[in-house]
Amino acid sequence: MTSNEHDMIRNVRTQGQAMLLEVHGEVDLHNSPDLRGQLLRLLADASPKALVLNLGGVPYMDSSAIAVLVELLGRVRKGGGVMCLTHLQPRVKALLEIARLETIFRFFPADAEALASLGK
Amino acid sequence: MTGPKYEMEIPADAKLIAPVRHAIEEQAHRLGFDETACGEIGLCVNEAMANVIRHAYHGNAGRLRVESFFDGESLHVRIRDWGSGVTPDLYAKKDKNPFEAGGLGLVCMGRLMDKVSFTPQDVGMLLEMTRRRRVLKQDGDENCWSKA
Numbered sequence: 001m002t003s004n005e006h007d008m009i010r011n012v013r014t015q016g017q018a019m020l021l022e023v024h025g026e027v028d029l030h031n032s033p034d035l036r037g038q039l040l041r042l043l044a045d046a047s048p049k050a051l052v053l054n055l056g057g058v059p060y061m062d063s064s065a066i067a068v069l070v071e072l073l074g075r076v077r078k079g080g081g082v083m084c085l086t087h088l089q090p091r092v093k094a095l096l097e098i099a100r101l102e103t104i105f106r107f108f109p110a111d112a113e114a115l116a117s118l119g120k
Numbered sequence: 121m122t123g124p125k126y127e128m129e130i131p132a133d134a135k136l137i138a139p140v141r142h143a144i145e146e147q148a149h150r151l152g153f154d155e156t157a158c159g160e161i162g163l164c165v166n167e168a169m170a171n172v173i174r175h176a177y178h179g180n181a182g183r184l185r186v187e188s189f190f191d192g193e194s195l196h197v198r199i200r201d202w203g204s205g206v207t208p209d210l211y212a213k214k215d216k217n218p219f220e221a222g223g224l225g226l227v228c229m230g231r232l233m234d235k236v237s238f239t240p241q242d243v244g245m246l247l248e249m250t251r252r253r254r255v256l257k258q259d260g261d262e263n264c265w266s267k268a
Contacts, residue, residue: 026138028137062166062225063224091159091163095163098232099224099227
């Protein structure tokens with residue numbers, strides 16, 4: 001089943017100028033508006049130089065979730081930041097590739113690699 | 121092997137996308153489709169239902185009928201709605217701009233299913249999607265897949 005708003009985002013933390021968080025659950029049209037709302041609220045009071053989304057807890061997402069990620073990317077870029085996606089599961093990675101987003105987001109196997117890349 | 125035919129008439133409600141997707145993925149799995157194919161079929165069912173909810177009914181109340189059956193060669197999924205009846209342009213989005221909103225569902229259907237057609241009805245639309253089951257050839261060549 002898809003997740004509800006209350007448990008989709010976990011373990012929000014900052015490290016230097018980076019904001020890191022985990023997303024959990026399947027995301028589709030039913031709950032992507034909730035995910036969007038939560039993510040935009042998190043960014044309302046912050047302008048991280050990097051937003052690192054750990055998607056290891058997301059076995060599935062649809063195009064409505066992709067739209068949320070693209071909107072989020074626009075917000076982060078507007079503030080001069082970058083957005084990294086980590087721990088991508090196969091179905092999620094496949095959809096991102098169909099959407100040709102592998103060249104726009106930065107994919108990393110783990111958060112540590114994403115953070116390490118920021119200084120380069 | 122053809123397996124049972126699934127037919128369900130449901131409200132056009134986004135919370136029903138996941139259970140319908142899971143049911144058809146499970147059907148495809150039991151019919152011998154590989155894991156990747158099951159996931160791709162499920163994604164296309166998801167995107168088709170979402171398009172009906174967003175574009176045929178514009179988020180308003182409505183209903184849709186989902187049928188899926190296997191003919192011994194291919195899994196057929198039919199999604200009927202009684203909404204706006206506008207035929208999506210399946211091919212216009214093949215070179216979709218990643219930053220452009222919308223259209224990704226149609227791209228998925230066009231790329232992941234073997235055949236997709238939209239047939240306007242007196243009221244609404246009938247979407248038919250077909251995905252062939254691929255079987256490993258008997259000669260054991262793991263790289264050689266053929267359509268069943």
